[in-house]
Amino acid sequence: MNLRGAERAVETGYNLQSRAVALHLSAHNSGGVAVNDYHLDRAETVAEEIRAAGGKAIAVQSDVTDLDAVKDMVAKIKADLGPVGTLINNAGNMGANPTAEVMKPFWEPDQKSGTSRSVSISTAS
Template sequence: MSDILDLGGRVALVTGAGQGVGRQIALHLAAHTAAGVVVNDYVLERAEAVATEIRGQGGKAVALQADVTDLASVKAMVAKAEQELGPIGVLVNNAGNAGATPSADARKPFWETGPEAWNSFIGVNFYGVVNCTSACIPGMIARKAPGRIITVISEASRYGDSGLEVYAGAKAGAAGFMRATARTLGRFNITANCVAIAATVTPATEARLKADPERLKKMMNNYVIRRPGQPADIANMVLFLASDASSWITGQTYGVNGGFTFGL
């Protein structure tokens, strides 16, 4: 029986894949006949660890360092990836949060800060998506084969989380960019979709959630499924959107959020 989630030998690039959600996405794609997975992270050692994990499971992977906010760095990474594995057929824009080098003021009220703090969020969550997408599109078109672009956004962009105004705006911008990209690239058989996630257990959040069980319990009261998400929850949806099972889906945003929000 054929695997409906088979990736058809496409090469996949996952940004911010050195840990957490990105790591699990890379592992999922590698397990479903990706021709190879490019594991990107700002910290090369993290990327190398995940690439080694994939190779240990029989997959093919290469670890590449790049700052997604720097277009020249992104173009160099994509060129290196294509040289080693071939043209990118699946791009997963996963790098996010406040970026690799967040401003010390990133968590202050936005009206008490300025562009340096705002760019911690806008740089990685919006320009990072634009940079990586623009660098991969020429190769996808040249392949003359189905291409997939998936961007991981946040429910903050749809719900509007207090205290995360600039982050929410950057993620909403990425979603709008994906919708427009979907319209532009459909004629090339390239789809573009978003996955909107909510509270998820990652290395960055696990210790904080465990340290304050009451806060976690109060948070989960806002979720229909009363548990935080796991990286595999998000990776499952990304895998679906990367596969041919989603070949007639583009320009959409899917909430993988435990029922934190409902969308029509």
């Protein structure tokens, strides 16, 4: 796959799957990757890894359940990288809870995040 020149955005949480997607996009000639997390330091960790490998990446902080915050995030991505070409919706709030122990208090925030992120980021892009 060659994504030469196409600007990319990864809306992500800090997990192995999100990191792998960001690194994959960067490794296949994307025009840049925006790594998003609620915690900026976690997004910066992945963005720095991409830059260290010679890729173009920015870290952006946003609460994907907040449409105004998402609009601000997308504006920053567009200003730094150009238009969003590919959107990966992969945020969630599950944390490190083993699946067998996940109860309603843990999955309800993830449901809200999952639904909100798809609508918010797609609308703002």
